[in-house]
Amino acid sequence: MGPRNLFLTNSTESSNDCEDNPTRNRGFSKRGDNDLDPDECMQRTGGLFGSRRPALSGTGNGDTSQSRSGSGSERDSWKSEAEGGESSDTQGPKVTYIPPPPPEDEDSIFAHYQTGINFDKYDTILVEVSGHDAPPAILTFEEANLCQTLNNNIAKAGYTKLTPVQKYSIPIILAGRDLMACAQTGSGKTAAFLLPILAHMMHDGITASRFKELQEPECIIVAPTRELVNQIYLEARKFSFGTCVRAVVIYGGTQLGHSIRQIVQGCNILCATPGRLMDIIGKEKIGLKQIKYLVLDEADRMLDMGFGPEMKKLISCPGMPSKEQRQTLMFSATFPEEIQRLAAEFLKSNYLFVAVGQVGGACRDVQQTVLQVGQFSKREKLVEILRNIGDERTMVFVETKKKADFIATFLCQEKISTTSIHGDREQREREQALGDFRCGKCPVLVATSVAARGLDIENVQHVINFDLPSTIDEYVHRIGRTGRCGNTGRAISFFDLESDNHLAQPLVKVLTDAQQDVPAWLEEIAFSTYIPGFSGSTRGNVFASVDTRKGKSSLNTAGFSSSQAPNPVDDESWD
Numbered sequence: 169m170g171p172r173n174l175f176l177t178n179s180t181e182s183s184n185d186c187e188d189n190p191t192r193n194r195g196f197s198k199r200g201d202n203d204l205d206p207d208e209c210m211q212r213t214g215g216l217f218g219s220r221r222p223a224l225s226g227t228g229n230g231d232t233s234q235s236r237s238g239s240g241s242e243r244d245s246w247k248s249e250a251e252g253g254e255s256s257d258t259q260g261p262k263v264t265y266i267p268p269p270p271p272e273d274e275d276s277i278f279a280h281y282q283t284g285i286n287f288d289k290y291d292t293i294l295v296e297v298s299g300h301d302a303p304p305a306i307l308t309f310e311e312a313n314l315c316q317t318l319n320n321n322i323a324k325a326g327y328t329k330l331t332p333v334q335k336y337s338i339p340i341i342l343a344g345r346d347l348m349a350c351a352q353t354g355s356g357k358t359a360a361f362l363l364p365i366l367a368h369m370m371h372d373g374i375t376a377s378r379f380k381e382l383q384e385p386e387c388i389i390v391a392p393t394r395e396l397v398n399q400i401y402l403e404a405r406k407f408s409f410g411t412c413v414r415a416v417v418i419y420g421g422t423q424l425g426h427s428i429r430q431i432v433q434g435c436n437i438l439c440a441t442p443g444r445l446m447d448i449i450g451k452e453k454i455g456l457k458q459i460k461y462l463v464l465d466e467a468d469r470m471l472d473m474g475f476g477p478e479m480k481k482l483i484s485c486p487g488m489p490s491k492e493q494r495q496t497l498m499f500s501a502t503f504p505e506e507i508q509r510l511a512a513e514f515l516k517s518n519y520l521f522v523a524v525g526q527v528g529g530a531c532r533d534v535q536q537t538v539l540q541v542g543q544f545s546k547r548e549k550l551v552e553i554l555r556n557i558g559d560e561r562t563m564v565f566v567e568t569k570k571k572a573d574f575i576a577t578f579l580c581q582e583k584i585s586t587t588s589i590h591g592d593r594e595q596r597e598r599e600q601a602l603g604d605f606r607c608g609k610c611p612v613l614v615a616t617s618v619a620a621r622g623l624d625i626e627n628v629q630h631v632i633n634f635d636l637p638s639t640i641d642e643y644v645h646r647i648g649r650t651g652r653c654g655n656t657g658r659a660i661s662f663f664d665l666e667s668d669n670h671l672a673q674p675l676v677k678v679l680t681d682a683q684q685d686v687p688a689w690l691e692e693i694a695f696s697t698y699i700p701g702f703s704g705s706t707r708g709n710v711f712a713s714v715d716t717r718k719g720k721s722s723l724n725t726a727g728f729s730s731s732q733a734p735n736p737v738d739d740e741s742w743d
């Protein structure tokens with residue numbers, strides 16, 4: 169297959185994305201900013217126009233493509249400022265991209281890949297539930313007592329057995345409790361919240377939503393990247409197949425009018441990126457009065473310094489039911505302690521915390537290798553590895569958008585069929601790149617952290633960290649793009665002694681916890697950079713294995729602990 173060069177940088181649509189290099193916004197990164205894309209840092213904090221890309225360059229971060237769309241000029245008080253505001257920027261041409269419609273045929277809707285040889289090993293992972301009066305876990309789908317349509321959809325999706333996060337989360341959500349759940353990458357968190365929400369909706373006899381200028385969905389699901397919300401939407405559509413529940417997806421980089429047209433046709437479950445969501449709320453196309461379920465997927469990311477202010481605006485929007493009146497659900501594979509504390513503001517005081525394995529731990533089905541590779545040897549090493557890998561699907565992570573373009577172009581020149589995804593590409597290009605990668609047309613995808621979280625792509629056998637991320641949580645998410653659902657995968661990381669030493673300690677911890685070999689040289693660096701009292705990493709606390717409310721937990725007879733810890737709001741002055 170010939171090389172493809174899809175790297176059009178002279179974008180006419182918006183493309184900036186705080187989705188890239190997200191951790192820099194959290195204030196925890198130790199890495200210097202010299203290899204960071206200047207767009208990112210500025211845009212988050214106030215949207216300076218005129219970044220390195222001339223007139224067409226975006227102002228917004230994250231899901232901000234519409235910021236140059238001129239599709240709206242009013243700026244509502246709860247609008248997405250952190251993301252540059254999707255409709256606030258009148259500079260630049262209108263975003264016209266309309267994503268292709270989702271598949272209609274049943275085979276495509278229910279297409280799925282096989283669980284892997286390690287799927288049954290999930291059962292051996294220790295699960296901790298903390299908080300008062302947790303309902304018991306269920307062992308089978310039958311025990312969940314779902315309606316026939318849902319059971320049919322589960323069967324058609326090829327699910328026969330629950331994963332641990334599903335065993336615990338489904339009864340908790342069915343019981344109406346708020347939940348913070350942390351489980352390893354690729355272990356089925358999406359169905360863990362979608363199925364019980366749909367079960368509630370079916371039980372409540374939801375009526376088919378009809379055309380209305382103002383829609384009032386029962387459920388909002390937010391996630392940090394466009395591709396991820398789209399994936400969640402497709403899952404929601406799959407599990408709600410044959411019901412009158414209508415799921416809708418809206419995200420930046422697409423025509424605002426298209427989002428509005430999707431919504432006004434009826435909307436029970438709204439899957440959205442924060443910027444587009446706040447825009448649509450500002451345009452009074454979505455009312456919040458009927459919200460019963462608010463889901464934050466990749467919740468630690470949604471609450472950090474990047475998206476946290478947006479989420480706060482969301483819960484204080486006019487009409488949004490108070491936390492006592494809605495069910496709030498948070499899911500991630502990582503949950504730093506400081507973010508857990510912030511989350512309490514969104515959750516009822518008696519929320520339950522489910523930890524499957526170690527919070528922030530890497531998936532054990534991923535074989536991790538760390539190689540010492542200096543900046544100037546990286547390209548040669550990458551080519552050597554990719555030539556050995558052959559046609560197996562591989563994601564190559566780099567730290568900046570510019571570098572993603574540069575490395576992808578370089579690989580194309582080396583006749584390695586490659587595409588790329590990052591926040592400076594038009595949304596149309598991003599989706600094309602993902603499609604080409606998914607179908608194997610381009611077996612190598614060079615990506616920034618915009619693709620680090622949540623993406624569930626069949627057959628990704630390798631992840632290569634060409635650049636290590638600045639935080640260990642990001643590392644855990646990146647390598648989690650392989651080794652999903654019981655399948656095995658491999659991750660190779662280039663460790664640069666000039667820039668990555670701060671990661672040595674948390675990396676050793678992650679490798680050890682996942683029962684991986686730790687190179688002696690890495691242990692040495694970790695030891696020499698040892699910080700007494702260091703509790704994890706400079707940003708994510710990988711050593712946190714527990715609910716932050718904990719400290720008074722006790723093992724119950726089912727083998728997990730049930731904390732009687734007080735509500736954090738009783739303890740913390742900040743709340």
Ligand SMILES: Nc1ncnc2c1ncn2[C@@H]1O[C@H](COP(=O)(O)OP(=O)(O)OP(=O)(O)O)[C@@H](O)[C@H]1O
Nearest residue numbers: 327329330331353354355356357358501622624653
């Ligand atoms: N019980 C199950 N049986 C079979 N397959 C399942 C089951 N639960 C989930 N899956 C499949 O496993 C894959 C991973 O699930 P999902 O994307 O929800 O993982 P996740 O935990 O959200 O991962 P991440 O942390 O990366 O976001 C999906 O393809 C999903 O359809």
